[in-house]
Amino acid sequence: MNWAIDISRDDIAEATLVAEPATPLAPGQIRVHLDSYAMTANNITYAVFGKPAGLFGNDQGYWDFFAERGTPGRLPVWGFATVAESAAEGIAPGDRFYGYYPMAAEAVLTAGTIGPGGFTDVTPRRTTLPPIYNQYQRVEALDGYRAADHDYWPVFRPLFLTGWLIADQFEDEDDYGADQILIASASSKTAIGLGFSLAQRQGPRPQTIGLTSKANVAGLDAQRIYDRVIAYDDILTLNAATPAALVDMAGNGAVTRAVHSHFGDALKASIIVGKSHWDADAGEAALPGPERQGFFAPGRSQKRIADWGGAAFGRKIADAWLGFMDVAPRLTRIDKRSGGDAALGAYKEMLSGAADPKAGIVVEP
Structure with missing residues (x-):
């Protein structure tokens, strides 16, 4: 089943697993299947600031990445996804991307500025939100990516x-x-x-x-x-x-x-x-x-990209990340969960504060 998790914009404890019917793609859109994503305390911060809080301007919040106004919120998560269907030139089924997705089994994104390194989501409601959240990177183009560290990327990278x-x-x-x-x-x-x-x-x-x-x-x-x-x-x-x-x-x-x-x-x-x-x-x-x-x-990322240039910023982060990956496995064990019910359970566990801080929860839809 293609599932998603709806969250009340007014009460983040109200979360429901729902069926998500597939809709035809418009030109420039792609449908991706989420391979894995992390559930961390950071995601709870996203939920708390889902409604406008001044972070992105007074009329926007984290719910605006993946849900239209007047509909339940969709929690943003970091993870990996594989393209299942594409109506965007330069992106093909089977292409894999790391980035920002909704807490769901699938997502439809609107791809712009497509290149060897990835693409930018240009869905209208996202264009005024911070650019760093709208970048999707091809797995083979990720600076500092090693296959052995795959599960630690969504857990630790952001x-x-x-x-x-x-x-x-x-x-x-x-x-x-x-x-x-x-x-x-x-x-x-x-x-x-x-x-x-x-x-x-x-x-x-x-x-x-x-x-x-x-x-x-x-x-x-x-x-x-x-x-x-x-x-x-x-x-x-x-x-x-x-x-x-x-x-x-x-x-x-x-x-x-x-x-x-x-x-x-x-x-x-x-x-x-x-x-x-x-x-x-x-x-x-x-x-x-x-x-x-x-x-x-x-905001700090954008400042440093302006100070150093994007390439230098990426190199600095990659070098620091690889050093951290040498010690991360001894700090955190990966705890994998599968399916929609497990995804909802992981969210509620993190929301309640019951999650083990020494575990990195990875959901595989």
């Missing part, structure tokens, strides 16, 4: 890229004057990408401190991603006079308040990246210390 870009921003901003970087939800895959990227920096850098639940401290510390790992309950043991910066991966207001209250003016930056703790207090109330700032990976 999250590692975000972590790498945050690390780049810290270096670009002279670490905001901080001597230590506190990384909340340190067992998350984006946090691990950030910790790994900071550790690769040449020369002096701030100490990295992973913040996590007490049950995760020993296991996370053993991975040697961070200089230190401490429990959330132990934040008050840190030296409050040491200049610090906070990177919050999940939008946990209690942790944010604890850090801001403890460090006060010694907290030099407070950066929020995700909102996987979607049903928790996000800590919007007034806090001591700096104003919180959001981090938006597509």
Whole structure:
């Protein structure tokens, strides 16, 4: 069955598996079958910001990639797909692409700027959304792709890229004057990408401190991603006079308040990246210390592409990614699920916070 998962735009806990009838292709369109995609906490952030939230302009959100206004949302996921049918010159059945897809068994995309490396989706509702989400790359043209790493691409690649870009921003901003970087939800895959990227920096850098639940401290510390790992309950043991910066991966207001209250003016930056703790207090109330700032990976990517050029940006990411792939298998095991019911279950598991952070969920439709 060609299935899809509909999600309420008003309540992301309302998700339903539905049959998706095939429609004829218009000129320039292709139909792809999803081979595999990842379900991570990042996808929950997409759902939280599915409705307009100012990220793409005040009238757009993540639901606009794959669903028309007035219809249920379709959650964006990262993965691989094979072309099943094509009405686009330059793309043939059997071609394989890595990119951004709906949580479904199949997808119809409108291909433009087709070339040896891939194509751009030019569906009208997507043309004003960040370009990085609309690029589809041929598998054989992926910088840094190795077949042995295939399952880790959808699980880690977009999250590692975000972590790498945050690390780049810290270096670009002279670490905001901080001597230590506190990384909340340190067992998350984006946090691990950030910790790994900071550790690769040449020369002096701030100490990295992973913040996590007490049950995760020993296991996370053993991975040697961070200089230190401490429990959330132990934040008050840190030296409050040491200049610090906070990177919050999940939008946990209690942790944010604890850090801001403890460090006060010694907290030099407070950066929020995700909102996987979607049903928790996000800590919007007034806090001591700096104003919180959001981090938006597509914006940072576009800045660096403008600074360095697209080819140089791609080479830097590929080199960093290959270094990370040398250690990723010991950090995360791949947990494969098959079919629509399993896909719906994986979404609900991630939404509830019950998913094992040491597992990378890969759905094979």
